[in-house]
Amino acid sequence: MxxxxxxxxxxxxxxxxxxxxxxxxxxxxxxxxxxxxxxxxxxxxxxxxxxxxxxxxxxxxxxxxxxxxxxxxxxxxxxxxxxxxxxxxxxxxxxxxxxxxxxxxxxxxxxxxxxxxxKIGAFGLTEAQAGSDTSAIRTRAVLKDEEWVINGTKQFITNAGLKHNSLVIIAAVTGEEERGRKKVSNFIVPTGVGGYNFGQKYNKMGYRSSETRELIFDDCHIPKENILGNPDKGISQFLMALQTSRIGFAAHSVGLAQAIFDVSLSYAREREQFGRAISKFQAVQFKLADMAMEVELARLMVYKAAWQKDQGQNYFAASTFAKLFASETAKRCADRGVQIHGGYGLMDEYPISRYWREVKFEEILDGTSEIQRSNIAKRVLKL
Ligand SMILES: Cc1cc2nc3c(=O)[nH]c(=O)nc-3n(C[C@H](O)[C@H](O)[C@H](O)COP(=O)(O)OP(=O)(O)OC[C@H]3O[C@@H](n4cnc5c(N)ncnc54)[C@H](O)[C@@H]3O)c2cc1C
CATH class of the missing domain: 1.10.540.10 (Acyl-CoA dehydrogenase/oxidase, N-terminal domain)
Structure with missing residues (x-):
């Protein structure tokens, strides 16, 4: 190894x-x-x-x-x-x-x-009634006169509407399979095409400079050739991409957890109480020790998942473990970090308070922790 x-x-x-x-x-x-x-x-x-x-x-x-x-x-x-x-x-x-x-x-x-x-790209899967349950999507695409006509609404879509956002790739229902399951395909929808409009940017509690919007498709016409890959395999295609984004979000959590550790360590060294730096107190040292250990473990899990992807191996389990563990590591680190900062950790002047707001996103975006746990449970129980 x-x-x-x-x-x-x-x-x-x-x-x-x-x-x-x-x-x-x-x-x-x-x-x-x-x-x-x-x-x-x-x-x-x-x-x-x-x-x-x-x-x-x-x-x-x-x-x-x-x-x-x-x-x-x-x-x-x-x-x-x-x-x-x-x-x-x-x-x-x-x-x-x-x-x-x-x-x-x-x-x-x-x-x-x-x-x-x-340019920057966006990906639109989520809809009001289709969050964790991606099979509930309702946005439809119908082929008419050599063009796809799209109707529906996506929500919570990152990067859409930024001034250099060139496209969104969306999943849309195109029909029904024999057993009544929806047939889904993925489409490239260019920004600025008629019938495609953005809602107002959401006002979020964190990730505030990354724009997230609702997308409205109202008789939106795109060329026939803007369909992506095999039209019958839309679901497995977006699931493949979501596997990669799980590793991406896991790496994101590791970066955030590392930043939290960095500011907590330097604060613990600088802040004095009872005539000494608070880093001299074992209760503070143990928090830093746990943070350092968990960040390193999360990083190893993320790198392993990426390595497996690069080797062409199945990385479903590794990416799910990494996403779940890294996001919860970031959350635990933020909790300990604010505690180390004491009252100052609750003040906006200290980055730890921003990190505290941001870590919650890690457990929800790109598949909630509950969904990751369910997927792991299905594997271990062979359900
Ligand atoms: C800032 C932001 C950016 C986003 N960017 C994008 C994007 O670019 N593209 C995109 O397509 N989507 C995007 N999303 C959507 C995101 O992936 C979803 O919010 C997420 O998957 C959860 O869906 P939901 O919010 O509808 O929650 P719900 O699915 O309604 O879940 C609510 C609660 O119920 C729980 N729950 C649901 N089903 C189960 C179950 N079967 N078992 C146990 N618990 C369950 C969940 O874990 C959660 O705790 C973004 C969301 C946000 C907030």
Whole structure:
């Protein structure tokens, strides 16, 4: 067993860590306060090749592996979880689907500008009645005169409506299979096409500079060729992408948990009570020790899942374990971190209070903890 990262992976880590420290962390507080997406930072990430790491060079990517991408997501999220979530949602879902299923023309037209960071992608599965139960989607697509006509509403869609958002890949019902199950296909819907409108940006308690919106499709016409991959396999296609995004979100949680550990450690060293730094008290030391151990364990689980994906192995179990454990690790770390900060941890001036708001998202987005546990239980019980 070899735990050593490759030279490229180490370089990606160093690049993203420096970028995060110098360009993202200093403005994270301001981004949270203003709720403005940092276009300039995204552009720089694109110029550095961060947005397209695992995609082929001919598609504008870096031609590296998914583990490298996962390391980049961890480091960017360590700087700002809000920006990290935009990265996860663009890379692991729409870009991943385009790369895996797209025709050469689709890759050139749609994937390339996403991989270079010129544009940002979105993925629309969730609807009002279809959250954890993705089979309940109602958005429909009907083929009429060589065009798909889409009607329905998606909700909670990240990155949609940003000024450089070029597309959303949506799942829509196209018919019924023999046993009455819905037939679902995935479609590339370009921003700006007639009949496709955005709702107002949601006002969220965290990830405030990553935009999340409702999408309304009202007789939205898109070209016939905007269907993605095999039209009969829409469900397994988006489930495949969700497996990758689970590793992405798990890496995101590790980055956030690491940031929480970092600020808690430095606060514990600086803050004095009873004439000494609070880091001298065993009760505080044990919290830091547990945080350090759990962050490292979560990181190993995430890297293993990414490695299995890169090896072409089945990574369903590894990605589910990683998502569940890493998100709950971030939550536990935030709890301990606020406790270490005492009353100051409840004040907006300290980043720990923002982290506290943000960690709750980790347990809900991209499959709640309950859904991850159910999936693990089904496996171990062979249900
Ligand atoms: C900020 C944000 C960004 C998002 N971005 C996107 C995006 O880009 N694209 C997209 O498609 N979606 C996106 N989502 C949707 C997100 O993935 C869903 O919110 C999530 O999957 C949960 O669905 P829900 O909110 O409808 O909760 P529900 O499914 O209504 O769940 C409510 C509660 O019931 C529990 N529950 C439900 N079913 C079961 C069950 N079978 N067993 C046990 N417990 C159960 C859940 O665990 C949860 O505790 C985003 C959401 C948010 C908040």
């Amino acid at each position: 070899d735990f050593k990262l490759s030279t490229e992976q180490e370089m990606i880590r160093a690049l993203c860590r420096n970028f995060s420290k110098n360009e993202i962390m200093p403005i994270a507080e301001e981004l949270d306060a203003t709720g403005q997406f940092p276009y300039e930072v995204w552009k720089k990430m694109g110029d550095l090749g961060i947005c397209g790491i695992p995609f082929p060079e001919e598609c504008g990517g870096g031609g590296l592996d998914w583990l490298s991408m996962i390391i980049a997501i961890e480091e960017i999220s360590r700087g700002d979880a809000s920006l990290g979530t935009s990265l996860v949602d663009s890379v692991t879902l729409p870009m991943n689907l385009l790369c895996t299923l797209g025709t050469e023309d689709q890759k050139k037209k749609w994937l390339m500008p996403l991989a270079t960071g010129e």
